[in-house]
Amino acid sequence: MADIRPVQVAEGVQVFAPYAEGALFSEMHFIYNEVFVERDYLQHGIHLPGSARVVDVGANVGMFSLFVVEECPDARVLALEPIPDIHQALLRNLSGCGSADVSVVRAALGRRREERVPFTYFPALPGNSTRHPEEKELNKRLVEEQFGPEAVERVLGAVEVEADVLRLSDVLREWQPEGPIDLLKIDVEGSELEVLEGLDDSDWRRIRQCVIEVQDLDGRLETIVSMLGARGFTVVTERAGNIPDVLRHWMVYAVDEKG
Secondary structure, three states, X not given: OOOEEEEEEEOOEEEEEEOOOOOOOOOHHHHHHHHHHOOOOOOOOOOOOOOOEXXXXXXXXXXXXXXXXXXXXXXXXXXXXXXXHHHHXXXXXXXXXXXXXXXXXXXXXXXXXXXXXXXXXXXXXXHHOEOOHHHHHHHHHHHHHHHXXXXXXXXXXXXXXXXXEEOHHHHHHHHOOOOOEOEEEEOOOOOHHHHHOOOOHHHHOOEXXXXXXXXOOOOHHHHHHHHHHHOOEEEEEEEOOOOOHHHOEEEEEEEEXXX
């Protein structure tokens, strides 16, 4: 396990995160600003009812789960994170939630169940860890342009780890088999479509809202928007804030008006 250390992200606020020797910066400040300051996940009609049931897929170290608990102390949260080191930081951060109803699962999600699947873990940039390392070429190019070729290994030096992949419907059956899911948040670095393909029709009908970060490669954004539209969601898309356009990151906000 990597060294897990506290990172101060705002005055009086710190979170635990994997520590990488020689890292040029910590992404924790960016994520804190995105979630708590800019409130990027509560845009375009997305809201959290008082006793919200929230699924945080690709929870990273738990910043969004912490935000949900702060906004709605009576919320129920399920946080999923496959990378072992990041999962350890997630557990430490969410252990401070007191009596909040938070469940943590170390797993990825996909269209079918798989065991011991290889993932690429970036210790210096853990939020970019992925099942699809081939999609990080744009990131490597950007790091080289901004910091020079010698910085690529320091920022995106990779370690291979393994994790199980589960279907979202199977996970929901264990966690919350009935009733609405007020918000499904997905940030999984290239596996967004696979996560959605792991939902049975009966569980699609339970989803009230989605916020999904999508890297628009190979038409993925259009496919996801079409899928949500066909399920009766009203969908809004916008470029992800504070991320260079060249990386093609979009935020997808979907609300089921019937819910």
